Amino acid sequence: MIHHLQDHSPNSSLTKPTTNPIPPPIINSPMAQPSQENHPSLLPSPTAQPNPPLSPTPIHMTHPSLHQPTPPTPQSPSLPHPVTRSQHGIYKPNPRYTLDQTHHTTITKSPLPRNPLAALRDPNWKLAMDDEFNALIKNKTWDLVPRPTDVNIIRSMWIFTHKEKSDGSFERHKARLVGDGKTQQKSLYGLKQAPRAWYKRFADFVSVIGFTNSKSDNSLFIYQNGSDMAYLLLYVDDIILTASNDDLRKSLIASLSSEFAMKDLGSLNYFLGISVTRHKGDLFLSQRKYAEEIIDRAGMVSCKPSQTPVDTKPKVSAKTGNPYEDPKKYRSLAGALQYLTFTRPDISYAVQQICLHMHDPRDEHMNALKRIIRYVKGTLHLGLHLYPSSVTDLVSYTDADWGGCPDTRRSTSGYCVFLGDNLISWSSKRQPTLSRSSAEAEYRGVANVVSESCWIRNLLLELHCPVQKATLVYCDNVSAIYLSGNPVQHQRTKHIEMDINFVREKVARGEVRVHHVPSRYQIVDIFTKGLPLILFEDFRNSLRVRDPPVSTAGV
Known part of the structure; x- marks a missing residue:
């Protein structure tokens, strides 16, 4: 599926996505694997195909021997000779066997079928199966070859799901034809290579129509022809496309549709579980529906909300309390909360702490996880804002909680990077x-954020939006700042010589400048420790995690 990241103005630009927290499970087959995203695949669409879709009317094939000429039988002269519609060149499908394409947006929601035979009896599911099969044929997903000897044959199976919109309402019926893993006896090299083959085929085609593959991000493709610019972001078979003008965008979509069966979803509003809302030029990213699903999965729909995701007490030890009775549930919820940090950086530190104990969760760790869910329950309305900004400077903050881990005494470092007024990258991680x-x-933290800033600068350079000024790095440790500019190597710092030389080289080139920031204004503390409520809310607001824009409709 293809989404447009287009503004209503003639000129539009791509906002660089935030860092890459763990997304939903990666799909192992380009066009024949079940997808857990909300827009799962490149589907055939009546508006996206160059040729009309195949009729869902069943096609019966007959052996040629059944068409041998037979002796004519005497006909009564008073009876007219039967004439079929095909003899007059009429091939219009019979409405009794043809489904109207409006079933894609039907309000009637058919229950999930128990098997393919039951699905074929339902008009909605039958049309979904036709769409899936037509897409596989158009995209040349397979080649018919003679059956090799002494090989294990992977059978196919149908997967049926209901796709929902960002508000949870029903959108459409979705059927996927996939390989049955139960028939797989051993590791198959071909299946592992399927995503690579799909990516290579897509990359080869877009390179023909003028795109170049980004060196900073393999899923990003960049198009430039004079003043025309376009960016294409690919995740498995979901696409976000933005272009400098509407004519270019339509031309690129037409080119892609000529090669791949795809469905144009229009302006970007929902992608991989993230709701995108436009308001006066800015974007509001929210995962409210996904967060509600996490709360429901945890059985905490009626829980009492918490004002902060973590308390200000010392970090919980790995051996505190009794082992939790359901480790599988703990790991499932912790993994789900990791993906929620994509638009909720305010819970990054708390989630990072509970993920440290996924191998052996304890009751105290589960209590900490439940507190995060209680906090999410009370702040479902919050999301990440991205504002139009004329400032293109990179500004970053870094901090470390020295020796905070009660078991290993390793430090927790965190950073955040702003492009102009927008938060585009953040991290909370225990140092190795x-x-x-x-x-x-602190200096290890400085080295980490400088490395991230260098990657962002290279990415912006590829996007033809180079950063002209040095990246500003703010740190509240005077010694770390001194080490970044002092050319003298001290004996006590030789064990971190690589980090020191890396940062000093960037400083000497004029790409980075390290400055001091008072601890009261060190907003990255939200990624390294638990904070009091007032300070936590202040730093959360500084990260642009705020209420949704106020709608003025009807005013």
């Missing part, structure tokens, strides 16, 4: 090695 001083822990 032990730091012998707070300056060492």
Whole structure:
């Protein structure tokens, strides 16, 4: 499916996505695997195909021997000779066996079928199966070959799902024809290569029509022809396309539709579980529906909301309390909360802490997880804002909680990066090695955010939006700031020599400048420790995690 990231103005631009938290499970087959996204595949559509779709009327094939000429039988002269519609060149399908295409948006919601035979008896599911099969044929998903000897044959199966809109209302019926993993006896190299083959085929085609593959992000393709610009972002078989003008966008969609069966979903409003709302030029990203599903899965629909996702007490030990009775449920909820951080950076630190104990969850860890869910329950309305900004400077903040882990005494470092007024990247992570001083822990954090900033600068350069000024890095540790500019190597810092030389090289080139920020204004503390309510709400607002825009409809 293809989405447009288009403004109502003639000129539109691409907002760089935030960092890549763990997304939903990756699909192992380009066109024949079940998808867990809300817009799962490149589907055939009456408006997207160059030729009319095949009629859903069953086609019966007959052996040629059944058409041998037979002796004519005497006909009564008073009876007219029967004439079929096809003899007069009429091939219009019989309405009794043809489904109207409006079933794609039918309000009637058919129950999930128990098997393919039951699905074929339902007009809605039959049309969904026709769409899936036509898409597989148009996209040349398979090649018919003689059956090899001494090989295991993977059988096929149908998967039926209901697709919903961002508000939870029913959208359409979706059928997928996939390989049955139960018939797989051993690891299959071909199945593992299917996503690569699909990506290569897509990349080869878009390169023919003028796109180049980004070196910073393999899923990003960039088009430039004079003043015409377009960006295409690919996730499995879901596409976001934005262009500098409407004519270019339509031309590119037509080119893609000529090669792939796809469905044009119009302006971007829902992508991979993320709702996108436009308001006076800015974007509001929300995962409210996904968050509600997490709360329901945890059985906490009627829970009492919490004002913060984590308390201000020291971090919980890995051996505190008794083992939790249902580790599988703990891991499932923790993984779901990880994806929620895509638009909710305010819970990044709390989620990072509970994910440290997924291998051996305890009752205390589950209590911490439930507190996050209680906080999400009370802040379902919040989301991430992206505002139009004339400022193109990169500004980053970094901090570290030295020796905060009660079990390993390793430090937790965090950072956030702003492009102009917009938060575009953030992280909360326990450092892989032990730091012998707070300056060492802080400097590792500086090195991490400088590395991320360099990647962002390279990406913006590929997008033809280069950053002209040095990246500003704010840190509240004076010693770390001193090390970034002092060319003298001290004996006590040799064990972090690589990080020091890396940052110093960027400073010497004029790409980075490290400055001091008072601890009161160090907003990245929200990624390294639990904060009091007032400070937490202040820093959360600074991250642009706010209420949705106020609608003025009907006013």
